[in-house]
Amino acid sequence: MRLKLLLLLISIPLFTTIQGFAQPTEIVYLSGTDADNTVEWDFFCTDGRNSNSWTKIAVPSNWELQGFGTYNYGHDWSNENIKLGKEHGLYKHEFEVPRSWKGKTINIVFDGSMTDTKVKINGKSAGEMHQGGFYRFKYDISKLLKYGQTNLLEVDVAKHSANESINRAERQADFWIFGGIFRPVVLEVLPEVHMSRTAIDPKADGSFNVLIDLNESKSDLSATVELFDLGGNEIGTPVQVEIEKGKQEVWVSGKFSTIKAWNPEWPTLYNMKISLKKGSDVLHEVTERIGFRTVELRKHDGFYVNGEKVLFKGVNRHSFWPETGRSLSDRNHIMDINLMKEMNMNAVRCSHYPPDKRFLDLCDSLGLFVLDEVTGWQQGYDTIVGPKLIKETILRDENHASVVIFDHGNEGGWDFRNEKTFHEYDIQKRPIIYPWLLRNGADTHHYPQFDYAIGRYIYGNDPFMPTELLHGLYDGGHGAGLEDYWRNYQTSPLHAGGFLWVFVDEAVLRTDKPETVYDGDGNHAPDGILGPHREKEASFYTIKEIWSPVQVEPVAIVKSWNGRLFLSNKYIYTNLNQCTFKWEAVKTGLSPEDEKQLGSGTIESPDAKPGETAQVEIALNNSLENADVFRFTAIGPHGEELYSWSWPVIQPADKAKELLAELNTGSSEISLKETEKSVTASVADVAIEFSKADGTLLSVKNGKGNVSFTGGPVATGVEHEVTGTEWKMNEDGSFGFEITNKNYPRKITWTLEKSGLLKLVANPLRDRVSDVDFVGISFNYPEIKCTGVKWMGSGPYRVWKNRLKGNEIGVWEKEYNNTITGESFENMVYPEFKGYHASLFWATLETTESPVTIISETPNLYFQLFKPAKPQHVAGGTYPAFPEGDISFLYEIPAIGTKFYQTDRLGPGAKKGMFSERRGDESYPITLWFDFRAK
Incomplete structure (x- = not known):
């Protein structure tokens, strides 16, 4: 099909010119502009799906996502049971060239083609085959064109290279391996004499x-x-x-x-x-x-931009979208940058190849430091192609303000002899780093355990920043452990930042499957803070809080609080007087929408330069007197929310008292019924059957029928042994059942009130315990009957011991889901329903039977809601322990590890729990109220 060309004069990229001036560079797109705006070319695939016949394909694209060839992950080359697709893609496209171009220089420019690419114009070679899949290359085709006529472009793209160093660097890697012309193809029309x-x-x-x-x-x-x-x-x-x-x-x-x-x-x-x-x-x-800016790496000191010492808060980003592979659009780039900025990041490492030029344009304009990387996963280019590809990287990206560092490969993906090419071509003389090496004055060791290392990092002599940090497989890494690492690193003046691994789960749509399947290649690719379509995992908000450029110093907020906060400025270039701050005091209800604002306002922004801490004072005007929660929000100079912190103003016991004033009403006589093994206490529409042997709930019934909340309380996390049980009618007409144990909890007391409410008090820990994952009490409830939960506490996401930040106090609700983080790609619902939740005040389980409400009087109590399903490819410490029961109330919960480390290597916040009591300590029992009444 013959397509007329539209001459596009563009003001920013692809080749930046200003429209309307005399003799600019003209840019003509032969392909589409991006993955959202493609042009069909003729296409022939030599092997795999839909091969051996001419058809059409969208350009730019990766052909696997268009239904051709063979899917391969980069590790497949070493697996003899997996076919390694080595197909070629043959492209044809006709285009017209006006007579007015004769005498000008016409270049055909490919922004990215995977990987060996041969180009013909009108049957004649445009030049030597280009090798390397992620780079811009061009040919002067002025002498091959037919002016005023139709011209034929033919392209032969080999998915694998004839150069084995390219295959080792690009194709035998820990990421998806695609083929095709995946970035735009344009004609660059230059005057006869030009720059x-x-x-x-x-x-x-x-x-x-x-x-x-x-x-x-x-x-x-x-x-x-x-x-x-x-x-x-x-x-x-x-x-x-x-x-x-x-x-x-x-x-x-x-x-x-x-x-x-x-x-x-x-x-x-x-x-x-x-x-x-x-x-x-x-x-x-x-x-x-x-952009005007000065970049320096000062040895034994740090990275400086414009004379200010920089702390990189960054993430590794693959160029990736599930339905289009490495072929992306403006929509993808803007979304990703905005999400990074929302997490309060200021930097991105382009792993493990140069990104789309458009991504760099947007980093320039939206504001991110960029580490621009020449490919080489764990093997480097040879000294033949390496210098060429380094040159192509620099010539394309040299004028971007955002590009402040060049990475020479990754984790061994280099040949040191090629480094001189950076110095030869980069006139800005940016720092050259080697991710995972201490070299050129920067220490970038990957995945350091918390106490790394002898003579390096916080114990060293050189600026350090792990260019891969806290491997985020499944729900591990990222936010989990970040606070410990960051606090520890900031004790050193040599701390230069870090880059989390990785931005998104790289799960690709398999068009070779009969049904919709998103494939993360086992546990190789589900490492993201976000799901493949940028679904936000809990760590997203943890990072947002920890990396906020405004930090609120620790404070306890009670009703008598004096309104003073201390704000630390963690910006590099911004005074806090350029930010705005607002607050509110709220009264919670039984649903999120029932919340009432009792007071609010803004405060005068303090004058605090980067690195300074300033006090602010909030005029509360008695607004905390009846409030449950106080919130404080920092807003950046461009109107973006940096973070919104919250504190409970009341204790759980205070909230319980308030709720019980409404719920613990009514007075009916309690009747008892005993059998050989149980005693049943009945009042109003509730009948509760207790085991005589251990005091656990055997059955619960109300006016609607059975309530399947049974099997507890059972102590969990420590050894225990029931030593006795006793039950009686109390003087006030309530029913009491007491259980004594050899160990924790030494005594548990049930009390059935005449209102129908059931109270449980489990004595606090008295004995010394250590190395515990969890400790508390558990119950059973059939997961299949649970449809949702509504609760007051920390939410809306589940927590781990080493990932408590990022959630806020309030009333939350969520429907049941069975999301497996990093695996449930066909039905990824966040927040996950199951797991540990923090700071319980009250919770209502929505069920197919009748709602069950639990009210806590215990501060800092964790609430376990069933067990998340175990991912298929667990590695390291990414599946922590859970109690035997379905519903648990806990003093302690476990931390989560990373792909490479169990929790014992991830800092103090990840260590297992320990406790010892001295006689006379006034510790807190687990005190719960259960409302099983029909509603």
């Missing part, structure tokens, strides 16, 4: 150096540099330099005195227009969007 390269080094003080490469220099020329803000207003005075005939490399230097420096908190950008002239005639103009 082939415009490399810019703009410093924070407004000074700059520009390197201009000319394609030819047959006469005297000049170059002019002008600067404009994004509103089109000219900044300063143009700088001009004369170019002598025969000179093809030109440097232009100058300074613009009124600029604002770029940083991720204030990402100020400018358009720098560079004009090549012959006399007064403009031969060629290029406009680059730039």
Whole structure:
């Protein structure tokens, strides 16, 4: 099919020019612009699905996601039981070239093609085969084109390379291996005499150096540099330099005195227009969007940007979307950057290859530091292709303000001899790091355990930042342990930050399956903070709180609180007086929508520079007197919520008293019925059967029928032995049942009130215990009968001992789901229903029978709600222990580990519990009220 070309003059990327000026670079798309806007080309796949016949394919795309070829994960090469797809994709596309282009330089540009790529124009080779799947490459096809006629483009793309170092670097890796032309293909139309390269080094003080490469220099020329803000207003005075005939490399230097420096908190950008002239005639103009900033790695100190020491709060990001693989769109890029910014991140590592150029454009404008990485998972390119691909990376990405570091491969994916290419081409002289090495003045060791290392990291002599930290397999890593690591690292002046592994679960849609299946290749790819479609896991909010650039110093808030908070400024470039702060005091109800605001306001933003702590005082005006919860929200200078903290104003016992005033009413006579093995106490519409042997609930009935809440209380987490039971009618007409135990809890007392409420008091811990995962009491309830839960406490996500932050106090509700984090890709519902929950005040189980309400009087009580299903491919410490019962009330819960570590290597917050009591301690029993009455 013959397609007319639309000439697109674009102002930012692909090749930045300003529309409407004389002699700009013209960009013509032969493909679509991105994965959301594709163009069909003719296509032939040589092997695998839908092979050996010509058809159509969307370009750009990865052909596996379009129904062709063979899916492979990067480890498949070593598994003889898995077919390693080595198919080729053959592409054809016709395009027209206007006669007016004759005499100009026409380049065909591929932004990314996996991997060995041969290009023909009208049956003739455009140049040598390009090797390397993640890089921009181009051919001058001016002499191959038919001007004013239809031209034929033919492309042969081999999924695997003829160069074994490329296969080792790119194809034998811990990520999905795709094939195809997955980034745009364009024609670059340049004037006869033009600038082939415009490399810019703009410093924070407004000074700059520009390197201009000319394609030819047959006469005297000049170059002019002008600067404009994004509103089109000219900044300063143009700088001009004369170019002598025969000179093809030109440097232009100058300074613009009124600029604002770029940083991720204030990402100020400018358009720098560079004009090549012959006399007064403009031969060629290029406009680059730039940010002025100065990057330094000061040895034995740290990374500095614009003279300020930087702490990278970052994440590793694969270019990935489940339905399109590595072929992405603006929508994907903007979503990802906004999610990173929402987590209060300021940096991203592009693992393990250069990203789409559009992603870097957006990092420039939205504000993220970028570590731009040359591919090499754990094997590096040879000295033949390596220098070429490093050069291509630099020439494409050199003018991006966001790119502050270049990574030379990953975890062994380098040849040190190739490093000189970075220094040869990068005029900004950015730091070159080696992820997982101590080299070039930076220590980037991956996955350090908490107390790493002798003579390195916090015990070392060099700036350190793990470029992969806390491997987030399933629900482990990421937020779990981050607070311990971050606090520990910040004790060292050499701490330069860290990059969590990884941003999303890389589960790809398998178009080779008859049903919808998202495949994470076992436990190789489900490592994300987010699900494959960017579903937010609990760690998302934990990171958001821990990395908030405003931190609230620890404070206990009670009704008599004086309203004073201490705010620490963890920004790099922003004063707290540029932020805003608001607060509210609320009274909770029995549902989230029943909440009532009792007081609210804003406070005057304090004057606190980065690194300073300031006190603020809130005029509460008695608003806490009847409140349950106090909330405080920090809002950044651009209107973004940094975090909203909450504190309970009341104790669980106070809330229980308030609720019981309404619930513990009514008075009916209690009747007893005994059998050989049980005693049943009945009142109103409730009949509760207790085991004579151990006091556990044998059955519960109300006016609607059975309530299947049974089998407890059973002590869990410690050894125990029932030594006696006793029951009686109390003087006030209530029924009492007492259980004594050899160990914890030494005594448990049931009391059935005449209202029908059932009270349980389990004595606190008295004996020394250590190395416990959990300790408390458990009950049983059939999971199949539970439809939802509503509760007051910390929520809405489940917690682990080493991941308590990110949840807030309030009233929450969620429907039953069986989500397995990092695995339930076909039905991924968050927050997960099952697991541990913190700071219980009360909870109502919604069931197919009748609701069961439990009210706690015990502070800091954990509430276990069933057991999450075990993932199929558990590794390390990613599936912690759970009590035997279905519903548990606990003093202690376990931490969660990572893919590589059990919890004993992840810091103090992950250690197992221990307790000892001294005689006279006034500890807290587990005191619960159960309402089994029909509603």
